[in-house]
Amino acid sequence: MPSDLDEGAAAKFHLKLDSETVAEVISADPVCVSEQATLREVLSLLRRLGRGCALVCQEQKLVGIFTERDALRLLALLGAGNVQLLDQPIRSLMVPNPVTIRKDATVAEAIRRMSQGGYRRLPVVDGNGTPVGVMKVSGILHYFAEHFPKYVYTLPPEPHYAPRERDGA
Amino acid sequence: MICCPFCGAENIPGDDLCEVCHEPLSTLHLPEPATEVERGLIKDRLESLNPRAPVVVEPEMPVLPVLRMMLDHKIGCVLVVKEARVVGIFTERDALLRLSDDPQEWKDRPVSEFMTPNPQTLDLKAKVAFAVQRMDQGGYRHVPVVDDQQRPIGVISVRDILRYLTERLGAPV
DSSP states (O other), rough: OOOOTTTTTTHHHHHHHHSBBBHOOOOOOEEEEEEBBHHHHHHHHHHHOOOOOEEEEEETEEEEEEEHHHHHHHHHHHHHOOGGGGBBBGGGGGGGGOOOOOETHHEEEEEEHHHTOOEEEEEEEEETTTTEEEEEEEHHHHHHHHHHHHHHHHHHGGGGOOOSSEEEO | OEOOOOOOEOOOOOSBBOOTTOOOOOGGSSSSOOHHOOOOHHOOOOGGGGGBBBOEEESSSBBBHHHHHHHTTSSSSEEEETTTTEEEEEHHHHHHHHHSGGGGTTTSBBGGSSSSSSSSEEEEEHHHHHHHHHHHHHHOEEEEEEEEOOOOOOEEEHHHHHHHHHHHHHOOO
């Protein structure tokens, strides 16, 4: 493998973190539900879509978030016999007013906010407070992996794991 | 000349295998790391992340107490272990996506029916770069770290990796 790492790779990466916006990095559309949706409806929607969180919105504005962590707590309560919870509106079960990030914020800001607050996901909102996506910690991992491809994708786990014999005859 | 990492023999730069012991020299061909992040990614092993001790359960444990355990320990996953080997992982994602609205269908059922069997594991000696690759490609947020007998030693989460990267990156945090 040629030693072709450009000199300023690190500087460029820092520049990118400070210039690239959150909007350029997020992918999937957010799952939005209304405050009146019941727990039953939200759980079934997330199951059907295979997603881990729902944003709770009222008139296009973000008012809360419901994540798999909240679901875990509620499933334990259902298991303990509180099945009436299924008909409760999500408004009373969500986490209200979650920390968000503006879509024009930089990736560096998003990382800072996530690691300081210990959040795994941040709802991304536009200037009107309308949610446009969710920034996930796994998305940031992917961002790093893409920016250090030489290091991340070419290395065996341990030199001794490399095949010692050639494949084939 | 480049030095073989296995036997120490000197080789001509560009060779694929060591002339003396025939071990691959490929890892020496990586470009010289330019930053702390790059240096760390290819040098540091998972042990430097101090993986959290895993919370383990038996495959027969019913789902409801497993959920309570995850809540009590404030953790996102448990490792399902049989005869000291990791046979599965059960995460809060599995709980959300696999448990129905009717708790009678799952609360007393064994966790092994709802876990992800035979999860990807990582060796404590694996490089951080390898963990980043595996977690990113597999979309895993938790990976069990095991010793050479597949015995669980810890769990690495995507947040541990993020913390590691941001600490070394310096600038953003």
